Amino acid sequence: MFSNNLLSEENLNFSVFDDKFTKANNLYNDSKYEKSIEVYFEILDSGVHSSELYYNLGNSFYKLNDIPNSILFYEKSLKLNPTDKDIINNLKMVNNAIIDDITKIPEPFFDNQLNKISNNLSYSNWGLISLIISFLFLLLFIFYFFSKEPIVKRTSFTLLLVLLFLIGITTKISLHAYEKNHLEKYAIIFSSKIEIKSEPNQRSENLLILHMGTKVKIIDSFNDEWVKIKLVNGQEGWINNNEIKII
Amino acid sequence: MFKGKLLHIIILLIGFSGFSQVDFTTKLSKNQLGLNERIKVEFSVDKDGDNFTPPKFENFRIVGGPSQSIRNSWINGKRSYSKTYSYFLSPIEKGTFEIGQASIEVDGEIYKTLPVQVTVTSSVDKPTNPNDPNYLADKKIHLVAELSNNKPFLNEAISVTYKLYVSPDTGVDNWRELEAPRYANFWSNNIDIKSLNVQNGTYKGEPYRYVVLRRTLLYPQKTGELKIEPLTLDISVQVPSNRRDFFGNLISSSVNKTVSSGSSIVDVKPLPANNKPKDFNGAVGKFNFEIKSDKKELLVDEAFQLSLIVSGKGNFNLFDDPKISLPTSLEVYEPEKISNVSVRTSGIKGKVNNKYTVVPNNPGKYTIPQIKFSFFDPELEEYKTIYSDPIFIDIDGVYKNSVDSENNSNQIKTNKIQLSKNQFSSFKTKTKFSKLNDSIFFNSVFYWILFIAPFALCFIIVIITKIIRNYNSKKIDELKLARTLTNKLLADSKTLIGNKEEFYESIDKALTTYLKSKLNVKNSEFKNEVISIKLKQMNVDEKSIDLLFEVFKNCQLARYTPLDIDAMSDDYEKAKRFIELLEKN
Numbered sequence: 091m092f093s094n095n096l097l098s099e100e101n102l103n104f105s106v107f108d109d110k111f112t113k114a115n116n117l118y119n120d121s122k123y124e125k126s127i128e129v130y131f132e133i134l135d136s137g138v139h140s141s142e143l144y145y146n147l148g149n150s151f152y153k154l155n156d157i158p159n160s161i162l163f164y165e166k167s168l169k170l171n172p173t174d175k176d177i178i179n180n181l182k183m184v185n186n187a188i189i190d191d192i193t194k195i196p197e198p199f200f201d202n203q204l205n206k207i208s209n210n211l212s213y214s215n216w217g218l219i220s221l222i223i224s225f226l227f228l229l230l231f232i233f234y235f236f237s238k239e240p241i242v243k244r245t246s247f248t249l250l251l252v253l254l255f256l257i258g259i260t261t262k263i264s265l266h267a268y269e270k271n272h273l274e275k276y277a278i279i280f281s282s283k284i285e286i287k288s289e290p291n292q293r294s295e296n297l298l299i300l301h302m303g304t305k306v307k308i309i310d311s312f313n314d315e316w317v318k319i320k321l322v323n324g325q326e327g328w329i330n331n332n333e334i335k336i337i
Numbered sequence: 338m339f340k341g342k343l344l345h346i347i348i349l350l351i352g353f354s355g356f357s358q359v360d361f362t363t364k365l366s367k368n369q370l371g372l373n374e375r376i377k378v379e380f381s382v383d384k385d386g387d388n389f390t391p392p393k394f395e396n397f398r399i400v401g402g403p404s405q406s407i408r409n410s411w412i413n414g415k416r417s418y419s420k421t422y423s424y425f426l427s428p429i430e431k432g433t434f435e436i437g438q439a440s441i442e443v444d445g446e447i448y449k450t451l452p453v454q455v456t457v458t459s460s461v462d463k464p465t466n467p468n469d470p471n472y473l474a475d476k477k478i479h480l481v482a483e484l485s486n487n488k489p490f491l492n493e494a495i496s497v498t499y500k501l502y503v504s505p506d507t508g509v510d511n512w513r514e515l516e517a518p519r520y521a522n523f524w525s526n527n528i529d530i531k532s533l534n535v536q537n538g539t540y541k542g543e544p545y546r547y548v549v550l551r552r553t554l555l556y557p558q559k560t561g562e563l564k565i566e567p568l569t570l571d572i573s574v575q576v577p578s579n580r581r582d583f584f585g586n587l588i589s590s591s592v593n594k595t596v597s598s599g600s601s602i603v604d605v606k607p608l609p610a611n612n613k614p615k616d617f618n619g620a621v622g623k624f625n626f627e628i629k630s631d632k633k634e635l636l637v638d639e640a641f642q643l644s645l646i647v648s649g650k651g652n653f654n655l656f657d658d659p660k661i662s663l664p665t666s667l668e669v670y671e672p673e674k675i676s677n678v679s680v681r682t683s684g685i686k687g688k689v690n691n692k693y694t695v696v697p698n699n700p701g702k703y704t705i706p707q708i709k710f711s712f713f714d715p716e717l718e719e720y721k722t723i724y725s726d727p728i729f730i731d732i733d734g735v736y737k738n739s740v741d742s743e744n745n746s747n748q749i750k751t752n753k754i755q756l757s758k759n760q761f762s763s764f765k766t767k768t769k770f771s772k773l774n775d776s777i778f779f780n781s782v783f784y785w786i787l788f789i790a791p792f793a794l795c796f797i798i799v800i801i802t803k804i805i806r807n808y809n810s811k812k813i814d815e816l817k818l819a820r821t822l823t824n825k826l827l828a829d830s831k832t833l834i835g836n837k838e839e840f841y842e843s844i845d846k847a848l849t850t851y852l853k854s855k856l857n858v859k860n861s862e863f864k865n866e867v868i869s870i871k872l873k874q875m876n877v878d879e880k881s882i883d884l885l886f887e888v889f890k891n892c893q894l895a896r897y898t899p900l901d902i903d904a905m906s907d908d909y910e911k912a913k914r915f916i917e918l919l920e921k922n
């Protein structure tokens with residue numbers, strides 16, 4: 091009884107969010123982008139999120155020419171839904187505004203393929219697939235074990251091996267995607283121009299200058315004020331925490 | 338007095354004239370002179386002599402001479418002769434000096450003068466001739482170099498103006514530049530003066546006319562004391578003399594005069610080092626800076642122009658123009674520099690426009706980032722930085738490598754509807770919210786338990802089946818053993834037919850053993866009821882069961898009742914048939 095109540099309350103709340111979402115979309119459609127951003131943020135503040143919400147926020151910031159925020163929310167959206175074509179397209183459009191041109195180190199072939207494949211689904215979906223396959227494995231094993239016909243037994247055994255292989259692959263992919271999307275932290279540079287330091291203090295040597303909108307990987311932090319970043323070309327350096335926002 | 342002395346000397350000379358005496362003396366025009374004066378030194382001898390050797394005039398410079406003069410006079414029949422060597426000397430320094438001995442050879446004998454002392458004092462005001470045209474020209478013509486600021490900052494504009502002041506009563510006929518000044522360590526630009534305008538002004542409080550001959554704008558390129566070399570002019574001047582012509586007008590005389598502006602020193606201050614912006618590129622003055630784009634929305638492959646405009650006053654062309662860094666997907670060409678500046682005495686004024694032609698390759702939104710332009714304002718003595726507004730440019734169209742080229746080659750104007758890919762996608766209308774900090778199922782303990790579960794189950798199944806099989810095989814073994822035992826006992830009992838007690842014991846044992854193992858019955862359960870139920874479960878008909886019990890009954894009876902051989906062989910057959918029946922089942 092009690093849990094039922096709770097569930098309905100939650101559902102009610104979610105419908106409130108849907109109404110707000112529609113309201114914000116209407117504001118967006120009337121070119122009132124600032125207002126729509128406010129409403130989108132209200133939804134976010136309520137403790138719920140969705141890929142589409144982040145995407146629409148990114149669009150609003152895009153229309154307001156706020157490049158770093160736009161990139162930030164597209165990236166957040168993409169994190170929840172790595173296959174959405176609209177997000178990828180708009181992110182590509184806004185990425186044109188980035189000044190920094192960092193040549194990416196070509197990844198090892200295996201990693202590259204793994205990335206390509208893992209990007210097709212979210213890591214939780216990959217995890218579900220590997221779970222489903224392992225239950226299929228169980229069923230097939232029972233079938234194999236109790237069948238008497240040698241042909242059936244032989245085919246099911248081969249199938250079992252194939253399934254085992256698939257389980258290995260999907261688990262590897264889901265772990266890879268999990269690591270990439272969940273454990274690895276990325277950030278967007280917000281200040282229009284920033285120097286990357288060799289050490290976490292202002293006195294140290296400037297390694298290079300980055301501009302707003304550039305995506306960096308966060309690999310370390312120090313004193314809550316400094317974070318160590320890594321660029322796609324392998325360059326590492328320290329940057330002030332205030333200059334970036336984590337995706 | 339003087340005449341009297343002279344008379345005495347004459348008398349003396351007459352008196353000594355009998356001797357052949359040579360008089361060789363040094364005569365100075367004065368014994369004391371100023372540093373700026375000259376002295377005339379005469380060595381005179383009253384006999385004709387040769388091989389005159391002047392003394393070394395140390396501390397003096399020979400300005401004129403030697404000049405020789407011979408005087409021969411006959412007075413009252415008396416001949417007087419003198420030969421004079423004269424020099425004009427100018428002193429080099431102050432002090433008391435000696436003019437040494439000069440020597441001359443007269444009739445084979447060498448005569449020498451006595452050394453004379455001369456005192457050189459510091460310069461004295463030259464008694465000047467107020468009518469000397471040179472002197473007048475000096476007084477009435479002045480060339481002055483005026484600096485607008487003799488303590489400028491590095492790269493701050495200063496101007497030097499050359500003015501020729503001419504007194505109202507003098508005139509200048511012509512002038513010629515002897516030495517044009519060179520401005521080492523300055524960037525200089527002459528400002529053309531179209532016509533010489535005579536203006537009235539004062540020079541040292543006196544009314545003068547002046548003319549500006551030359552104006553030069555200078556930008557010091559080095560700090561420290563810099564020297565501006567003088568401008569030297571050769572001027573022909575009309576100077577009034579105090580003579581008058583027939584009509585009473587003053588006659589002026591013409592004099593060529595060299596005038597020099599004198600060199601001036603500029604003390605160039607360095608730009609302050611504190612608060613110096615990092616991107617400061619040497620611009621000094623007052624500037625404005627902006628970026629303009631001629632288009633804000635355009636199609637892929639259309640070009641647009643970005644203008645970086647620096648306007649104002651200052652050292653244009655002496656600093657690096659601001660540079661722009663653009664997103665890499667924009668093709669940027671070398672800028673075209675349009676410079677529209679004019680040089681004035683206060684500095685260079687105007688604007689410099691760097692026009693970049695930019696061609697976007699791909700659609701999307703592009704930012705022209707903020708650009709800083711820093712300069713030093715010498716008036717306020719501080720650095721200033723101007724930020725340009727960022728410009729956003731929206732580019733529509735399709736990505737390159739599309740079918741555009743085919744369209745062009747076909748040259749058919751049809752409204753081909755293309756799938757408009759790579760356009761900006763609009764907002765999404767529907768969504769499904771999830772909790773922001775939802776616990777993640779993947780990689781949780783529960784996930785891995787679920788993941789492992791199928792394999793664990795497989796393993797359990799294998800083990801269970803194995804255990805069951807083991808158990809079954811054990812039973813079969815028991816059954817086999819029981820059967821062989823039964824067969825053996827049956828075979829024994831056949832030989833024992835006639836031997837009543839042993840025969841029935843053997844039959845009973847064979848049947849019991851067989852039934853126990855076949856029906857899986859323990860000793861305690863071995864009762865007729867249990868056996869009949871179990872046999873019925875095995876679909877053994879009642880007749881056979883009755884047959885079995887009949888045999889068992891005979892076994893019991895045989896111990897107490899006599900039975901013949903026929904009955905025994907009959908029972909044997911019954912037992913054998915029953916076992917065969919059960920085996921078939």
